[in-house]
Amino acid sequence: MTYKTIPNGTITSPGGFSAGAIFANIKAWKEKPFDMAILSSDIPCRVAAVFTTNKIKAAPVILCQNRLKNKRAQALVVNSGCANACTSEQGLADAEQMAALCASKLGLVSDQVMVASTGVIGTYLPMDKIGQGIEKIALSPNGGHDLAQAIMTTDTVPKEIAVSIEIDGKQVTIGGVCKGAGMIHPNMATMLCFLTTDAAVEADFLQTALKAAADVSFNMITIDGDTSTNDTLMIFANGLAGNKTLREDSPGASVFQSALNEVCIYLAKRIARDGEGATKLIEIIVEGAASIEDARIAARTIASSSLVKTAVYGCDPNWGRVIAAAGRSGVQVSEARIDLYLGQMNLMKAGRVLPFDKQEASKIMGGEEVVFRLCLNLGKGKAIAWGCDLTEEYIAVNGDYTT
Amino acid sequence: MTYKTIPNGTITSPGGFSAGAIFANIKAWKEKPFDMAILSSDIPCRVAAVFTTNKIKAAPVILCQNRLKNKRAQALVVNSGCANACTSEQGLADAEQMAALCASKLGLVSDQVMVASTGVIGTYLPMDKIGQGIEKIALSPNGGHDLAQAIMTTDTVPKEIAVSIEIDGKQVTIGGVCKGAGMIHPNMATMLCFLTTDAAVEADFLQTALKAAADVSFNMITIDGDTSTNDTLMIFANGLAGNKTLREDSPGASVFQSALNEVCIYLAKRIARDGEGATKLIEIIVEGAASIEDARIAARTIASSSLVKTAVYGCDPNWGRVIAAAGRSGVQVSEARIDLYLGQMNLMKAGRVLPFDKQEASKIMGGEEVVFRLCLNLGKGKAIAWGCDLTEEYIAVNGDYTT
Numbered sequence: 001m002t003y004k005t006i007p008n009g010t011i012t013s014p015g016g017f018s019a020g021a022i023f024a025n026i027k028a029w030k031e032k033p034f035d036m037a038i039l040s041s042d043i044p045c046r047v048a049a050v051f052t053t054n055k056i057k058a059a060p061v062i063l064c065q066n067r068l069k070n071k072r073a074q075a076l077v078v079n080s081g082c083a084n085a086c087t088s089e090q091g092l093a094d095a096e097q098m099a100a101l102c103a104s105k106l107g108l109v110s111d112q113v114m115v116a117s118t119g120v121i122g123t124y125l126p127m128d129k130i131g132q133g134i135e136k137i138a139l140s141p142n143g144g145h146d147l148a149q150a151i152m153t154t155d156t157v158p159k160e161i162a163v164s165i166e167i168d169g170k171q172v173t174i175g176g177v178c179k180g181a182g183m184i185h186p187n188m189a190t191m192l193c194f195l196t197t198d199a200a201v202e203a204d205f206l207q208t209a210l211k212a213a214a215d216v217s218f219n220m221i222t223i224d225g226d227t228s229t230n231d232t233l234m235i236f237a238n239g240l241a242g243n244k245t246l247r248e249d250s251p252g253a254s255v256f257q258s259a260l261n262e263v264c265i266y267l268a269k270r271i272a273r274d275g276e277g278a279t280k281l282i283e284i285i286v287e288g289a290a291s292i293e294d295a296r297i298a299a300r301t302i303a304s305s306s307l308v309k310t311a312v313y314g315c316d317p318n319w320g321r322v323i324a325a326a327g328r329s330g331v332q333v334s335e336a337r338i339d340l341y342l343g344q345m346n347l348m349k350a351g352r353v354l355p356f357d358k359q360e361a362s363k364i365m366g367g368e369e370v371v372f373r374l375c376l377n378l379g380k381g382k383a384i385a386w387g388c389d390l391t392e393e394y395i396a397v398n399g400d401y402t403t
Numbered sequence: 404m405t406y407k408t409i410p411n412g413t414i415t416s417p418g419g420f421s422a423g424a425i426f427a428n429i430k431a432w433k434e435k436p437f438d439m440a441i442l443s444s445d446i447p448c449r450v451a452a453v454f455t456t457n458k459i460k461a462a463p464v465i466l467c468q469n470r471l472k473n474k475r476a477q478a479l480v481v482n483s484g485c486a487n488a489c490t491s492e493q494g495l496a497d498a499e500q501m502a503a504l505c506a507s508k509l510g511l512v513s514d515q516v517m518v519a520s521t522g523v524i525g526t527y528l529p530m531d532k533i534g535q536g537i538e539k540i541a542l543s544p545n546g547g548h549d550l551a552q553a554i555m556t557t558d559t560v561p562k563e564i565a566v567s568i569e570i571d572g573k574q575v576t577i578g579g580v581c582k583g584a585g586m587i588h589p590n591m592a593t594m595l596c597f598l599t600t601d602a603a604v605e606a607d608f609l610q611t612a613l614k615a616a617a618d619v620s621f622n623m624i625t626i627d628g629d630t631s632t633n634d635t636l637m638i639f640a641n642g643l644a645g646n647k648t649l650r651e652d653s654p655g656a657s658v659f660q661s662a663l664n665e666v667c668i669y670l671a672k673r674i675a676r677d678g679e680g681a682t683k684l685i686e687i688i689v690e691g692a693a694s695i696e697d698a699r700i701a702a703r704t705i706a707s708s709s710l711v712k713t714a715v716y717g718c719d720p721n722w723g724r725v726i727a728a729a730g731r732s733g734v735q736v737s738e739a740r741i742d743l744y745l746g747q748m749n750l751m752k753a754g755r756v757l758p759f760d761k762q763e764a765s766k767i768m769g770g771e772e773v774v775f776r777l778c779l780n781l782g783k784g785k786a787i788a789w790g791c792d793l794t795e796e797y798i799a800v801n802g803d804y805t806t
Contacts, residue, residue, distance in 0.1 A: 056730030056738050086726050088739065088754050121723020122756045229727050306709070310798055320524020323489055324632050327459030335459050336491065351491050353525045392795040 002165060003259040006173065009162025010144030014173035014198040016042040016240040019143030021150035024133030026126055027081030027119060034150035036133040037143075039194060040075040040106055045236040047073045047114070048207035050214045052231035058085035059095040060115040061230060067111050071203040073236065076194060077102035077134065078116040080153050080179070083190075085121040085229040094125040101134045116192050116232050118153055118179065148177040151192050155179050159270040165259045167252035168243040172199040176263045180221075180271030190228030191218060193267060199256060200239030201246045208248065209257050210235050217264035220296065220385045221272040222304040235260075272386040277393030281386060282312050285373040286326075289381030294331035296383040301329035302372065303387035312370050313389035317361035319347045322372050332378055339375040343367075350377075405568060406662040409576065412565025413547030417576035417601040419445040419643040422546030424553035427536030429529055430484030430522060437553035439536040440546075442479040442597060443509055448639040450476045450517070451610035453617045455634035461488035462498040463518040464633060470514050474606040476639065479597060480505035480537065481519040483556050483582070486593075488524040488632040497528040504537045519595050519635050521556055521582065551580040554595050558582050562673040568662045570655035571646040575602040579666050583624075583674030593631030594621060596670060602659060603642030604649045611651065612660050613638050620667035623699065623788045624675040625707040638663075675789040680796030684789060685715050688776040689729075692784030697734035699786040704732035705775065706790035715773050716792035720764035722750045725775050735781055742778040746770075753780075 012019050021034035049068050051061050067073065077098055084091045099113040106113075117125070148158035162175035178193035201209075214233055239245070246256055273281040284303045289295035302308055305325040311318045319340060327333055336351040343364045347356055364370070370389075415422050424437035452471050454464050470476065480501055487494045502516040509516075520528070551561035565578035581596035604612075617636055642648070649659055676684040687706045692698035705711055708728040714721045722743060729736055739754040746767045750759055767773070773792075 054727060054730040055733075055736045056726055083723070086723055086738065086751070086754070086756060088756075120721065121727060122751075124756075229723075229730060313798065318523065320486070320489055320632075323459055324457060324524060327457040327632060330458075333458045335489065348489070348525075351489070353489060353491075353527075390798060392798045 002255055003163040003262060006162040006164055009175055010160040011039060011147060011175040011177045011194055011196050012141055012144035013162035013175040014196045016198055016238045017196045018139040018141050019147040020137040020139040021143065021146035022133050022137045024079070024129045026079055026129055032152070034146055035081050036079045036130070036137065037147040037150035038075060038077050038102055038134070038137050038139060039147060039196070040139055041236055041238045043238055043240065044072050044074045044112065045238045046071060046201055046203045046206050047234065047236055048203065048210045049232060049234040050211055052228060054229050056086065056229050058083050058117060058230040059087055059091035060084055060117045061232060062092060063095045063099065064114050064116070064232060064234070067114060070111065072112070073114050074108055074112040075102060075106055076114045076116065076234070078151055078192065079125070079130065080151050081119040082117060082123055082125050083119045083121050083230050084117040084125050087122070087124055090124060094127055097127060098125065098130055101131055105134055114234060116230070118151065118190055118192055118230050121229060144175065144177060151177065151179040153179060154276050155274055157274055159267055159274070161263055161266050163259050163263055165255050167199065167246065167255060170241050170243045172241045172243055172256070173197065174199070174259055174263050176267055178267045178271060180274060191231050191233070191271060193218065193233045195235040195263065197235065197237045198239065198241040199237055199246060200241065200243050201237040201256070205246060205248045205253065206235060206237055209260055212257060213260045213264040216261055217268035220300060220383065221268045222300055222385065222387045269386050272388050275388035277391040278388030279391060280312060280389045281369045282309065282388060283369060283371040284385045284387070285371065286376065287373065287382045288376045288378055290332040290379040292381040292383060295381035298326050298329045298331045298374065299383045299385035301325050302374070303385040306390055309387065309390035312365060313391050315362045315365040317342065317358055317365060322374065323348070326374060333376060334378060337377040339377065341373040343371055405658055406566040406665060409565040409567055412578055413563040414442060414550060414578045414580045414597055414599050415544055415547035416565035416578040417599045419601055419641045420599045421542040421544050422550040423540040423542040424546065424549035425536050425540045427482070427532045429482055429532055435555070437549055438484050439482045439533070439540065440550040440553035441505055441537070441540050441542060442550060442599070443542055444477050444639055444641045446641055446643065447475050447477045447515065448641040449604055449606045449609050450474060450637065450639055451606065451613045452635060452637040453614055455631060457632050459489065459632050461486050461520060461633040462490055462494035463487055463520045464635060465495060466498045466502065467517050467519070467635060467637070470517060473514065475515065476517050477511055477515040478505060478509055479517045479519065479637070481554055481595065482528070482533065483554050484522040485520060485526055485528050486522045486524050486633050487520040487528050490525070490527055493527060497530055500530060501528065501533055504534055508537055517637060519633070521554065521593055521595055521633050524632060547578065547580060554580065554582040556582060557679050558677055560677055562670055562677070564666055564669050566662050566666055568658050570602065570649065570658060573644045573646040575644045575646055576600065577662055577666050579670050581670045581674060583677060594634050594636070594674060596621065596636045598638040598666065600638065600640045601642065601644040602640055602649060603644065603646050604640040604659070608649060608651045608656065609638060609640055612663055615660060616663045616667040619664055620671035623703065623786065624671045625703055625788065625790045672789050675791050678791035680794040681791030682794060683715060683792045684772045685712065685791060686772060686774045687788045687790070688774065689779065690776065690785045691778045691780045691782060693735040693782040695784045695786060698784035701729050701732045701734045701777065702786045702788035704728050705777070706788040709793055712790065712793035715768060716794050718765045718768040720745065720761055720768060725777065726751070729777060736779060737781060740780040742780065744776040746774055
């Protein structure tokens with residue numbers, strides 16, 4: 001690894017970024033320190049983003065998609081507690097006003113401000129509270145930690161990281177925060193992830209690199225198979241590190257891409273591990289698939305199987321469910337070629353059931369991370385997906401969300 | 404309706420069918436009255452079937468698919484407790500032997516016997532117990548009820564029905580039993596359903612009619628999104644009612660098809676309602692989709708959403724989850740045209756949120772059947788899907804299945 005993890009790093013670790021948060025009482029659903037935040041850069045940034053594939057898109061997503069055409073922005077305003085989704089024209093007007101209020105506070109033009117929301121669908125933003133909140137937020141170069149808390153919904157822990165790499169002899173930093181919990185699934189979900197970097201990056205490469213990082217991280221995690229209306233992954237690059245602007249063919253491009261991947265994988269795994277009610281991280285490695293796409297599909301299908309998830313929760317080595325999920329995933333599978341491992345324990349070899357020690361298997365499944373490795377022995381496709389176990393607590397959390 | 408439901412009807416209600424069951428101790432997982440059964444017809448039958456789409460198919464499925472080429476069979480032997488799946492050549496040999504033992508008992512040639520299994524994947528059939536069980540089973544014209552119990556796994560109630568219709572002035576009966584519980588999903592799942600009729604039906608029409616019935620019933624239910632290796636829907640038609648053989652263009656064809664659909668829908672809804680840990684039936688009606696296929700996909704996606712299922716369990720009118728599931732289903736959706744109803748209560752009109760009484764909505768959701776109707780207002784596609792709520796009990800049942 002050529003990158004260094006910055007102790008206590010967050011979204012304001014890269015140079016020139018500041019943030020702040022406040023409790024604006026948007027949804028009095030539990031004691032939270034913050035439910036609104038602002039991120040700001042000292043100078044305009046190149047911006048790239050990946051959004052939900054859900055055809056019902058929340059107002060802030062529509063707004064950001066439009067503003068992304070400029071490939072430039074300087075700030076972000078975000079709230080939790082209300083998703084501003086399924087709110088038609090009023091919702092769009094509210095999202096625009098939220099950006100305008102933030103821009104006015106920071107002395108920017110409104111289209112330099114991005115907006116994100118997460119929470120309940122189908123209710124309007126309480127614009128009076130939003131306005132008062134924006135007014136009161138105080139920004140500081142250490143405010144990333146507060147922002148990480150402000151975007152949490154049913155998350156139990158904030159998720160943040162920063163790493164540094166060297167490009168052109170300059171120290172470049174990438175920071176990130178995200179929130180996840182329920183409704184996380186391949187192709188983005190009620191997941192908000194904001195990344196910052198002081199690297200100078202050309203806009204098209206920034207977009208390409210972000211999409212590539214998403215494909216090996218956020219698009220490979222699943223909590224419950226649902227995909228939200230609000231998913232947003234966005235990166236701000238302000239160039240203050242002073243490196244020569246990174247392009248796809250720059251010598252530093254691969255170092256930047258690797259570090260970006262690692263930041264995204266770290267955050268994605270933190271989301272999977274913190275799935276609603278989850279007690280364990282599940283890692284599904286699929287190797288030898290006919291193609292990478294097949295490997296991705298199989299890995300995600302297994303990781304999202306309710307039967308696999310409950311078996312992992314119960315430490316029940318009912319590995320047939322892994323094979324059955326691979327079989328229904330639609331990818332090329334030949335039973336007689338399959339090898340399956342639980343951790344280091346070989347359960348199936350060339351399609352034949354191997355005798356195994358159930359007690360020992362249960363013990364392996366009792367760990368914090370449970371890894372299944374499925375070798376299809378058909379080709380060279382490989383992918384890793386992450387999920388979490390499905391527990392009684394998931395039901396409790398989701399059976400009583402709006403009431 | 405032109406059909407009559409037969410009181411206490413089952414798979415042996417049509418003329419010329421008998422069945423019997425026994426407890427063969429195949430899997431000592433709980434007190435069950437039976438775990439093996441035989442169904443037999445006095446004379447050879449036309450047979451049609453629909454099987455799992457999972458690429459990993461259990462040995463009995465492979466055997467039946469081969470034997471179905473004859474379009475004729477006279478008996479069925481079935482067990483619960485062991486799925487005989489992921490058992491390679493040994494599994495196939497065991498399934499063949501199971502059929503041969505049954506054929507020998509009944510004085511038939513082996514390829515006139517179909518085989519089905521359900522239970523744990525990856526373990527071999529205990530052939531000694533299977534053999535002893537087959538030997539001891541006593542068949543009777545009332546044995547359908549015992550067969551219905553013998554195929555249960557985590558089902559809490561047996562599922563059976565028989566209806567009669569009139570064709571060519573003859574009384575024709577259709578009977579059916581099924582088992583479901585976990586792992587039920589569109590395109591069949593660990594679902595076994597056996598249908599019998601004394602109607603005379605031409606083989607190709609029997610297959611067409613069965614597939615059509617499956618598409619509006621078993622392929623529209625979902626418990627947990629998993630699809631099993633063993634799903635089998637099979638119909639035996641022995642012709643003893645004496646009607647003129649039904650073909651696609653026969654006058655009685657539509658009456659037969661309607662009755663078959665109703666039998667399958669009844670059984671499918673019973674499966675959905677008896678999903679592992681379920682307390683309620685969820686019915687999702689999608690209307691005005693751009694196509695029937697779109698309506699089917701949207702209805703099934705909503706019915707299988709963990710977030711919708713947990714909200715229904717908790718009587719939480721968080722209807723945004725219904726819209727979000729429709730949005731991610733991949734079908735054509737235009738937010739500004741959507742109407743949504745919970746029972747008779749209109750929650751969204753032309754994409755606009757309507758104010759509603761949360762208490763009243765919670766009350767509606769407290770019923771035994773919760774119906775959401777989504778009008779996409781884009782075309783004429785309509786479909787209904789059924790599912791169940793997701794409860795703590797589902798986790799408990801599935802976290803500890805093999806141990």
